[in-house]
Amino acid sequence: MNGAVVTIRDVARVAGCSIATVSRVATGSVPVADATRQRVIAAALSLNFPLGRGPSASRAVLGVLVPSLANPVFAAALAGIERCARLRGVSTVIAQSHYLPEGEDEGVRALMAERPRGLILTVCDPATSRALGEIAAQRLPAATIYNGSGPAGVGSVAVDNRGAMALVVLELLKAGHRRILFVGGRFASSDRSAARHVGYRDALQAVGVRPLPPLEVDFIDAAQDIDLTAALDRHRPTAIAASNDLLAVSAIASLDRMGLSVPRDVSVTGFDGMELATLIRPRLTTVAQPSTAMGMVAASMVLDMAAGARGPEALRVDATLLRGETIGPAPGPQSLSPSANLPTTETPTPCFSD
Amino acid sequence: MNGAVVTIRDVARVAGCSIATVSRVATGSVPVADATRQRVIAAALSLNFPLGRGPSASRAVLGVLVPSLANPVFAAALAGIERCARLRGVSTVIAQSHYLPEGEDEGVRALMAERPRGLILTVCDPATSRALGEIAAQRLPAATIYNGSGPAGVGSVAVDNRGAMALVVLELLKAGHRRILFVGGRFASSDRSAARHVGYRDALQAVGVRPLPPLEVDFIDAAQDIDLTAALDRHRPTAIAASNDLLAVSAIASLDRMGLSVPRDVSVTGFDGMELATLIRPRLTTVAQPSTAMGMVAASMVLDMAAGARGPEALRVDATLLRGETIGPAPGPQSLSPSANLPTTETPTPCFSD
DNA sequence: CTGAAAGCGCTTACAG
DNA sequence: CTGAAAGCGCTTACAG
Numbered sequence: 216m217n218g219a220v221v222t223i224r225d226v227a228r229v230a231g232c233s234i235a236t237v238s239r240v241a242t243g244s245v246p247v248a249d250a251t252r253q254r255v256i257a258a259a260l261s262l263n264f265p266l267g268r269g270p271s272a273s274r275a276v277l278g279v280l281v282p283s284l285a286n287p288v289f290a291a292a293l294a295g296i297e298r299c300a301r302l303r304g305v306s307t308v309i310a311q312s313h314y315l316p317e318g319e320d321e322g323v324r325a326l327m328a329e330r331p332r333g334l335i336l337t338v339c340d341p342a343t344s345r346a347l348g349e350i351a352a353q354r355l356p357a358a359t360i361y362n363g364s365g366p367a368g369v370g371s372v373a374v375d376n377r378g379a380m381a382l383v384v385l386e387l388l389k390a391g392h393r394r395i396l397f398v399g400g401r402f403a404s405s406d407r408s409a410a411r412h413v414g415y416r417d418a419l420q421a422v423g424v425r426p427l428p429p430l431e432v433d434f435i436d437a438a439q440d441i442d443l444t445a446a447l448d449r450h451r452p453t454a455i456a457a458s459n460d461l462l463a464v465s466a467i468a469s470l471d472r473m474g475l476s477v478p479r480d481v482s483v484t485g486f487d488g489m490e491l492a493t494l495i496r497p498r499l500t501t502v503a504q505p506s507t508a509m510g511m512v513a514a515s516m517v518l519d520m521a522a523g524a525r526g527p528e529a530l531r532v533d534a535t536l537l538r539g540e541t542i543g544p545a546p547g548p549q550s551l552s553p554s555a556n557l558p559t560t561e562t563p564t565p566c567f568s569d
Numbered sequence: 570m571n572g573a574v575v576t577i578r579d580v581a582r583v584a585g586c587s588i589a590t591v592s593r594v595a596t597g598s599v600p601v602a603d604a605t606r607q608r609v610i611a612a613a614l615s616l617n618f619p620l621g622r623g624p625s626a627s628r629a630v631l632g633v634l635v636p637s638l639a640n641p642v643f644a645a646a647l648a649g650i651e652r653c654a655r656l657r658g659v660s661t662v663i664a665q666s667h668y669l670p671e672g673e674d675e676g677v678r679a680l681m682a683e684r685p686r687g688l689i690l691t692v693c694d695p696a697t698s699r700a701l702g703e704i705a706a707q708r709l710p711a712a713t714i715y716n717g718s719g720p721a722g723v724g725s726v727a728v729d730n731r732g733a734m735a736l737v738v739l740e741l742l743k744a745g746h747r748r749i750l751f752v753g754g755r756f757a758s759s760d761r762s763a764a765r766h767v768g769y770r771d772a773l774q775a776v777g778v779r780p781l782p783p784l785e786v787d788f789i790d791a792a793q794d795i796d797l798t799a800a801l802d803r804h805r806p807t808a809i810a811a812s813n814d815l816l817a818v819s820a821i822a823s824l825d826r827m828g829l830s831v832p833r834d835v836s837v838t839g840f841d842g843m844e845l846a847t848l849i850r851p852r853l854t855t856v857a858q859p860s861t862a863m864g865m866v867a868a869s870m871v872l873d874m875a876a877g878a879r880g881p882e883a884l885r886v887d888a889t890l891l892r893g894e895t896i897g898p899a900p901g902p903q904s905l906s907p908s909a910n911l912p913t914t915e916t917p918t919p920c921f922s923d
Numbered sequence: 924c925t926g927a928a929a930g931c932g933c934t935t936a937c938a939g
Numbered sequence: 940c941t942g943a944a945a946g947c948g949c950t951t952a953c954a955g
Contacts, residue, residue, distance in 0.1 A: 220933060232940045238934060247933090248940055263707040276662065276683070284651065285844070285861075290644035294637065297665055306679055308630065308662045311651055325660055329630070461845075468848040491637070491815075494822040495849045507639075574925055576948060592950055599951090619933045 221264045221279060264491035266448035277514060280336035281347075282314045282405075282434065286461060287489045288506050289337065292360055295510025296335055298455030301516045303518055307330060312389035314339060314404040314434040319346040333357055333517035335510075338404045341365030356520035357553040358527065361504075361515045363406050370511040370520065376407050379502040379534040380414030381421075383484045384456050386500060386538070388422055388553030392454040395419065396446060397429040398466055404434055408458040412485060415456055432462065437500060443469045453481060460485035460492045461503055467541070478543030488537060498539035505532060570821040571617035571654060575618045587654045604844025629659040631868060632680030634690035635702075636668045636759075636788065636809035640841045642860050643691065650689055658688060668693060668758040668788040670744030673700040687711055689864075692762045696718030707873055710848055710874035711882065714867045715858075717760050724868040724874065724881035730761050733856045733888040735775075737838045738810050740854060740892070742776055745899035746836060747810040749773065750800060752820055753812030758788055762812040765840060781806060786816065788836055807835060807899045814839035814846045814855055821895070832897030842891060852893035859886060 223241070227234040232251060233495035239245045240255040247255070258264075277300045281289040297307045308329050310322030317476045319338050323346040326334060333356035338344040349359045352368035357371030365371060387395050397415045399408035412429055419426045427450045432441055443466060446452070455470075463485030465479050477483050477497060485492060488503020509532055519525035572796035577595070581588040583586050586605060593599045601609070614617075631654045635643040647799035651661045664676030675691050677700040678689060692698040704711045705720035712724030720723060741749050749769070756763035766783055773780050781804045786795055792811040797820060800806070809824075809908045811817035817839030821831050831837050831851060837844060842857025863886055 218759055224932080234933080235935080235942060235944095236940090238932095239941090242934075246940070252940080265710075273608075284644045284648035285641075287639075287641050287644065287845075290638045290641065290647075293644075294639050294665065295637065295661075301664065301675075301679060304679075306662050306664070308660050308683075309651055310655065310660070311648065320835055321655075325655060325658075329660055329662075413588055464845065464848050469849070491641075491818065491845055496816050496822070496825055579950080588949080589928095589951080590924090590925060592948095593925090596950075600924070605924080 220353055221262050223264070225262055226255065226264050229262060230254040232531075233406050239361065244252075245335070251539065261370045276308050276329050277305050277517065278308050278310070278323075278329060278334040278336075278428050279332035280312055280319065280326060280334065280338070281309045282312050282337055283309055283338075284309075286459075287491065288459070288461075288504070290512075291490070291506035292337075292510035295358055295363075295507035295512075296450045296514040297508075298508075298513035299511040300518065305518060314400075315344065316343075319344055322346070323350065332357075332521040335360055335513045337361045338365075339404050340408070341369075351420045354515050358511055358513050358517050358520075358528075363410055364529055366525055370516050370529065372509050372516070372530045372532060374502075374504050374534040376410035376416065377414035378535075380411035380456070380458075380486060381418040382414075382534075383486065383502045384415050384418035386454060386536070386542055387454045387482060387484060388418060389415075390454075390482065390542050393424050394450060394452045394546065395424075395454045396427050396450055396452035397454055397456050397458070398441070398443075398462055399429060399431060399445075400434050400462070401431045403455075405458075411453070411458045416511065423424055439465055441465045441469050444473060446559055449471070454542070455483045457482060457483065457485050458501045460487040460489045460499060463499055463541075464492065465493070480546070481546070482542040485539065485558070488535070493537070497556065499537070500535050500539035500541045503535045503537050575616045580612045580618050581617055584608040584831075595753055617807060621847050622884060625818070628661050628684050629634045629718055629870065630685045631763070632662050632677075632679060632683060632685035632688040632690075634666055634673065634676045634688065634692070634746050636666050636691055637733050638694075640665075642841045642858070643780045644812070645844070646691075646864035646867075647725055648830070649866075650777075650868040651859035651864075651887070652861075653865040653868035654856075654872065657770035658664050659872060668754075668869065669759075670699065672695075676700070677704065681709065681726070682923075686875040689714055689871055691715045694721075694763075696760070697722075697726075707891040710871050710881075712867050712874075713862055715761055717764055718883055722881055724870050724883065726863050726870070726884045726886060728856075728858050728886055728888040730764035731768035731771065732764035733890075734810070734812075734840060736768075736888075736890055737840065737854065737856045738769050738772035739775075740890070740896055741808045741836060741838060742772060742778065744808075744836065746780065747778050747899065748804060748806045749778075749808045749810055750781050750804055750806035751810050751812070752797075752800075753785060754781060754816070755785045759812075765812045775783055777802050795819045795823050798827060800825070808896070809835060809837045811837065811839050814843045814853060817855065818846065818849070832895050834900070836896040836899075838895065840917040841891070847891070851895050853891070854893040854895045855891050857889045858892050862886070 223234050223237045226237045237255050239247050300307050310325050312318035312322050326450050337360050338347050341359050347365050351368050359365050360372045398410050402409035417425050430446045455466050457466050463483050475481050484502035485499045492499040576589045577588050580591045589611050593601050594606050644783050654661050666672035666676050691714050692701050695713050701719050705722050713719050713728045751766055751769045753762035770780050784800045795822035809820050811820050817837050824835055829835050839853045846853040
């Protein structure tokens with residue numbers, strides 16, 4: 216209706232005091248007599264003037280950039296970030312990169328316009344991200360989440376993607392699988408996918424099994440239909456190690472469409488520990504990251520950094536192997552000696568820090 | 570490190586121009602010579618001055634309040650809101666109410682501190698929400714999403730919760746089910762759950778079937794374990810109509826723990842159309858809402874309202890019945906005459922607008 | 924296209 | 940505790 220901006224001056228007029236007094240009530244910087252304060256508050260309310268926080272001084276926001284909110288893992292992290300920030304009186308402003316470096320540039324630019332206290336982000340690749348480099352150069356309080364290590368001065372919160380992936384692939388090897396197909400998001404769009412692929416190779420190499428060429432899929436959106444027919448025809452895998460739970464669930468659906476059953480015909484593993492994956496049947500065998508807690512920890516770190524109370528840290532959080540029902544014994548001759556040439560000593564959590 | 574605020578004045582000094590020119594580059598309001606612009610941008614970068622958007626004028630944010638980001642439906646809506654807002658140069662700031670009216674008050678207060686152009690929110694109950702009432706009283710551009718209709722002046726984007734629920738329950742009735750248990754979030758925390766329960770009763774009443782007492786569960790978090798043993802013992806339902814997909818998936822898991830199979834022993838339906846629900850097996854029979862599109866539409870409406878280009882509208886969007894694999898024939902004597910006393914005429918989309 | 928200057932909304936010593 | 944006034948960061952006609 217009325218585009219006219221209500222100013223502190225209007226409030227002062229209605230409240231019958233000076234603009235200075237209104238400002239003082241707004242900032243709370245200096246005590247104001249109760250009666251006066253009441254009049255000012257009443258006037259502000261009647262005029263719909265947002266008292267209590269001016270745009271410059273006490274407005275505090277935290278910027279968050281994620282690839283996509285359609286992945287429940289990032290939504291869970293955001294939930295943790297928002298909760299932690301809110302408890303400290305800080306608002307959360309978000310942007311999505313849609314897994315594109317240009318999306319990162321644009322998103323960070325938009326977030327910077329809010330003059331955030333700090334930033335939390337998941338980028339395609341922290342080693343090459345221009346947006347992240349810019350943030351580091353500007354010495355802004357910032358941390359990555361899920362990513363591997365980035366530029367100096369930027370904190371990070373992540374699991375050991377490589378080690379955790381090795382852990383879950385080991386489960387496949389223990390079940391006798393030798394033809395294991397890695398299905399992941401494009402490595403160029405996700406250093407997590409790339410790191411997990413390395414972990415997959417680690418595990419196979421440890422027992423002298425040859426990896427199959429990985430199947431990289433585009434990140435389209437949350438639950439995408441993926442087509443495994445070509446890869447299955449070519450490589451005849453007995454198991455699929457997906458780089459995340461969403462892909463694992465998509466893979467199971469794809470196999471189902473081909474008339475293949477999990478884990479009877481093909482075994483499948485995931486990575487992430489989306490809450491939903493614990494509910495569906497067969498229960499997904501996967502590696503769980505504490506996403507909500509990771510969000511809270513990252514928010515805490517960045518806000519502490521902004522307050523000058525802490526420096527950037529590289530926090531490694533524990534991943535947990537969730538043994539579900541999507542691994543079965545490998546069919547065919549290999550299954551005769553399931554744990555033939557497996558190392559038997561270091562089975563429990565070989566690659567994890569504390 | 571250095572708390573000294575960098576101002577437009579510093580940039581002007583380094584760039585060798587007036588503050589006016591820097592301001593013009595920043596706002597883009599008026600053309601500036603290329604060479605000058607380059608110098609200003611270089612100076613701003615070197616000083617870490619956030620060009621491109623001053624805090625007062627062009628900073629534009631849209632506030633979003635949802636019950637919880639852990640529910641993929643709200644995350645999807647948020648994704649749509651963010652995308653639409655970003656395209657219009659507006660940032661999105663979020664808050665979660667955790668399904669509590671006090672959480673709504675607190676969240677809206679926090680959002681208001683950002684002086685948003687407008688607000689989009691899903692509240693427990695728009696008819697009684699204090700936060701929503703306050704927003705309406707202040708004539709702020711705002712719209713609810715998912716909720717039923719709220720105060721005058723506030724727009725809304727939603728499906729016909731009641732009619733859509735009747736539609737999916739009709740599927741259960743057509744399969745011969747007569748003992749159908751409604752499982753929903755607490756009605757006091759969700760007008761959607763309450764409206765869907767009414768739709769459930771509508772469907773049953775239309776064919777003269779007595780409803781069972783509903784099972785209301787607390788909203789804890791995304792994928793909660795629910796316990797159906799007591800309700801199953803007491804009412805011996807042959808089918809469960811859940812008020813949302815998350816609960817439907819939880820119900821299936823709960824039944825599985827009890828050794829019951831879906832749809833052989835018990836049929837289950839959902840509501841929402843989470844993308845993931847289309848991937849899991851058995852595929853959930855549910856009613857899909859276009860969440861991401863609903864978010865985009867709501868953002869568009871609120872930003873138009875803020876620009877004075879549109880008034881608040883109550884937009885009804887279409888829901889779609891997704892026939893999955895979670896409905897089987899009712900066991901026992903009823904299944905002999907599945908569609909005994911069912912109305913046969915109005916089967917297709919009885920309760921939908923356009 | 925650019926600068927000098929007026930102006931805006933707000934904050935904050937200063938004086939009472 | 941309060942007001943008048945100086946000041947700050949920024950924007951924007953105005954003049955060239």
